[in-house]
Amino acid sequence: MLKRDNRKRVFLYSGKMAMHMRRTLVVLHRTTCSSLKNTEASLDVRHPLPLFLPVRTKKRYFIPPAVGVKGRKEENKEARARAAGIVFRQQYLERPINIACTAGIFDPYVPPEGDARLSALSKEGLKQRTEQIRQSASSQLAIRKIKEYDSDFSTKTFAERAQEIFIEAHNALTQFNREKLHFLVTERCYPEMTRGNRYKTIRWRFVESLEPPKVVHTRCPDMVTKGNLYGQVTVRMHSKQTLAIYDRFGRLMLGSEEQPKDVLEYVVIERHLVNPYGRWRLHGKIVPSWAPAKDPIIKTLMIPGPDLKPGEEFDALNYQVPTPAAVQWYK
Template sequence: MATSMTRTFGALRSVTCSSLKNAELALDVRHPGPLFLPVRTKKRYFIPPAVGLKGKKEENPEAKAQAAGIVFRQQYFERPINIACSAGVFDPYIPPEGDARLSALSKEGLKQRTEQIRQSATSQLAIRKIKEHDSEFSTKTFAELAQEIFVEAHNTLTHFNREKLHSLVTERCYPEMTRGNRYKTIRWRFVESLEPPRVVHARCPDMVTKGNLYGQVTVRMHSKQTLAIYDRFGRLMLGSEEQPKDVLEYLVIERHLINPYSRWRLHGKIVPSWAPPKDPVIKTVAIPGPELKPWEEYDALNYEVPKPASVQWNK
């Protein structure tokens, strides 16, 4: 019994010694052995192009993926929809020709007045819808509110307070007011109101889904204003700060009615077809001077600007 146990321990000792020797040989630097074996588990159907290769033509990845049997997801280029305001003016108000020039007692003025009363039936239905969602709405007080929004929005535009301007105008009106104003200085002032503002048109359309209502109210405003625009060099481009002008405007004020946190904002203006054209931009040109050499100065030359020669137009 003792002899058999001695033989068993001897065999285990020899096996342990041989395994330790094999491990030492595997870890020996002089005789490196494979620590892991690469196993291919999945075949790659699409190999991306190498980074940094110059002088080689880039292959079409869609055609290569299609040949490999991989389908690319189709990309849709769609315009985003903003539900905070509508995309335009629904059923815009058509101002009568000669407005603010004809008296209400004249023949043409009476015709315009009767036509306005005839078209006000649709506006009355829209006002009822607006009052269902806005209990404080009233045509008597809303015109003054619209004028305050208009004045505050233009005063904010002159100082260009972006956050406040977004709360006064809609997302449709904002790019129209700020487009082309970079590197320019705007001086605008509201002088006085020639006639009290009044509501002339109202619509309450829905968009995207039924029940998504937007209230659009058109307000007629006849006032006196001053406007002056300067370029980045401080030169006058348009208007004048001292000379006020009579301006007749039709403002469209909009609100998203089903949103309880919405507010009335300036949405746009209606420009009638019979309105006079805008004043042209005052252009400034540089008068060419003498060609100076590096060691000369302009003040030392006493150069006089040449005057154009007189031309006889009529004999």
């Protein structure tokens, strides 16, 4: 019994000593912390900010396809994206619109076959005369509209002006003057004139006018809105011209520079009437169905010759070009 009492007294004494020591340490810790804060405030000591490293925790919505899923049924990607919270932007089929000129020729002029006036006593001649009267009535209405915006417009003087625009535009094409060509040609006619001519040399010359140019057709269409008016005038031109086209190696492909040809053309000149700074420009040509076919392009081929040694000339060899053997074709 005495031993047990002694043990209890030892435990109680040690517990009390531990409590006193703990209280003493807590008081010392508080006093040291307060003294350190006071010294830092007096000395203005600043600790560096902690460095935070960004860790990627965002979920990856796109998962690359696994191997061997080529033959499986394809899922709807748009539905998967919507389920993942991604919104696709709506795709619009947009087409560029140019309001400086129209996209084509409105009510194109139909030239009479052979450009000859038939007898009014025949059935074809009577039909042709009726069509001309109908077209002339519509042309007179269009001329009145054009004169409201262009007071200097006159069918007598406009034909000569249209011929000058035609000549200047083709001269700019032969010289590859793009700025001047854009000034004389509409945005619809420009790609038609310059398509395929990048590596070619064009030689064109206006020799003379066989017949005075004549205004044969006039229209005043509108586009997009009702008041957005355009003037289209068709001019008949019968002239003599020369045309020669060479490829990039200087070989003649079409025409001749010395032999002029008689050309009958129906040229369409257009202007944006609402625009006060608009000007008359070449818009296109009307090719009738009865017009003769164009001359075929002369194609040149390279025939392989003998291998020449250094210092050896081809003319000295008297090389004969081999002719292909005759082949019998059976039906």
